[in-house]
Amino acid sequence: MHTPRPAACLPALALTFALAFGLATAHQAVAAEDPPLPALREPAQTQSPAVYAARREALMKAMGSGVAVVYAEGSEDAAGYRQSADFFYLTGVLEAGAVLVLAPQERSHREFLFLPSRDPEAERWTGEREPIAAALRTKYGFERILRSGGLLRSVVDLASRSPTLWQVTRPGAGEARPRDLQLYAKVQERVPGVSTKSLGWTLAQLRARHDSEELALMQRGIRITEAGHLAAWAAVRAGVSEGEVRAEAERVWRVRGSRRPAYESIVGSGFNSTVLHYPRSERVMQDGELVLMDMAAEYAHYATDITRTLPVNGRYTAEQRKVYDIVLKAQEAAFALVRPGVHYEDLDRAARKVIDEAGYGDYFIHGLGHFVGLDVHDAGAQHEPLEVGMVLTLEPGIYIPEKGLGVRIEDQVVVTPTGARYLTDGLPRRPEEIERWMAARPRPGGR
Numbered sequence: 001m002h003t004p005r006p007a008a009c010l011p012a013l014a015l016t017f018a019l020a021f022g023l024a025t026a027h028q029a030v031a032a033e034d035p036p037l038p039a040l041r042e043p044a045q046t047q048s049p050a051v052y053a054a055r056r057e058a059l060m061k062a063m064g065s066g067v068a069v070v071y072a073e074g075s076e077d078a079a080g081y082r083q084s085a086d087f088f089y090l091t092g093v094l095e096a097g098a099v100l101v102l103a104p105q106e107r108s109h110r111e112f113l114f115l116p117s118r119d120p121e122a123e124r125w126t127g128e129r130e131p132i133a134a135a136l137r138t139k140y141g142f143e144r145i146l147r148s149g150g151l152l153r154s155v156v157d158l159a160s161r162s163p164t165l166w167q168v169t170r171p172g173a174g175e176a177r178p179r180d181l182q183l184y185a186k187v188q189e190r191v192p193g194v195s196t197k198s199l200g201w202t203l204a205q206l207r208a209r210h211d212s213e214e215l216a217l218m219q220r221g222i223r224i225t226e227a228g229h230l231a232a233w234a235a236v237r238a239g240v241s242e243g244e245v246r247a248e249a250e251r252v253w254r255v256r257g258s259r260r261p262a263y264e265s266i267v268g269s270g271f272n273s274t275v276l277h278y279p280r281s282e283r284v285m286q287d288g289e290l291v292l293m294d295m296a297a298e299y300a301h302y303a304t305d306i307t308r309t310l311p312v313n314g315r316y317t318a319e320q321r322k323v324y325d326i327v328l329k330a331q332e333a334a335f336a337l338v339r340p341g342v343h344y345e346d347l348d349r350a351a352r353k354v355i356d357e358a359g360y361g362d363y364f365i366h367g368l369g370h371f372v373g374l375d376v377h378d379a380g381a382q383h384e385p386l387e388v389g390m391v392l393t394l395e396p397g398i399y400i401p402e403k404g405l406g407v408r409i410e411d412q413v414v415v416t417p418t419g420a421r422y423l424t425d426g427l428p429r430r431p432e433e434i435e436r437w438m439a440a441r442p443r444p445g446g447r
């Protein structure tokens with residue numbers, strides 16, 4: 001019913017034509033049709049404070065009454081502190097140790113941002129933090145910014161007036177008791193009669209329904225990712241290491257404004273193409289092999305997720321092509337079903353049916369895909385029907401270790417009112433398009 005629209009092939013064609021003029025031209029030709037970006041505050045790549053305020057308002061509407069506490073639970077990586085997605089979604093605040101408190105029934109102030117006290121000695125090493133003053137309140141869009149030393153006292157005070165404590169984030173799978181529940185237990189010791197309730201999937205579902213500004217940011221992230229892929233593809237040939245291919249993609253992403261890869265890049269050739277999370281990228285590629293590249297950039301805190309599988313020498317063998325065609329057919333079978341109201345498991349079943357019927361059922365060993373958003377495996381209820389604005393991956397794969405042959409094709413699609421659209425339409429996906437691209441690609445050092 002929904003076959004890929006003819007228009008979806010245009011960017012790939014444009015790429016082919018533009019090749020003669022260099023990769024940069026090709027990229028611009030694709031990006032020209034994309035939605036305009038919302039204003040971002042640089043260098044942090046955050047949106048206007050009003051965007052986050054509206055999200056808090058939606059969450060408070062779902063709460064109705066009571067109090068919710070959301071901790072910033074990000075982590076440090078090579079590019080610096082990465083804010084946890086729930087907290088970022090609701091605040092746009094990038095600081096570690098911050099805490100959001102929402103109390104929808106309060107009369108004068110319903111939102112509170114708690115920040116750790118300043119530490120002049122630490123700031124000599126990690127950078128100066130701002131004092132709590134009008135400038136910071138305007139920057140973050142909070143009327144009440146407080147120091148976290150007073151958190152428990154404030155929540156006790158709020159809970160005594162509206163005695164429900166909401167868990168709004170999805171609990172992690174770890175052993176540790178979530179920090180919000182730890183705090184709530186302390187509040188309950190001090191205010192009898194306060195109950196703890198869960199908002200379930202409410203916040204996850206809010207995050208999964210992307211508005212047009214988020215989609216524009218995600219589309220830009222995809223264009224950046226695609227440019228890195230093409231630069232990396234130009235480096236693919238026998239005798240080159242997987243790491244060189246990976247480094248080329250990551251270099252281009254950084255140049256184009258991405259702060260970090262959205263996840264650990266996977267570049268696996270030969271047998272490594274069958275290892276789902278092969279992390280090392282250290283093998284030298286050989287003639288006649290496949291190389292599987294599952295790698296993507298983060299942009300403005302939004303993740304991207306794309307996989308392509310290329311023939312190292314530019315042409316698929318008959319067996320590689322046969323497997324590739326089955327994986328592609330499986331992806332397209334799933335794509336054809338995507339529309340509001342459909343369940344993810346229906347898509348999974350459609351893709352699996354194609355691979356099962358071709359006799360490779362035992363070699364498709366993972367799920368069909370996941371939501372993508374602020375996290376690469378994003379929040380969202382896979383058991384609920386799909387809705388407009390949700391972004392998901394379709395990533396069937398066949399992995400045959402005994403033949404050192406693994407193929408995965410991963411694209412991101414957005415659910416539209418009438419069906420779905422490939423967001424990742426700037427990269428060749430069909431095998432003949434990939435072979436044509438490989439045949440016409442720039443020579444090494446020739447760029």
Ligand SMILES: [Mn+2]
Binds near residue numbers: 370
């Ligand atoms: Mn994925």
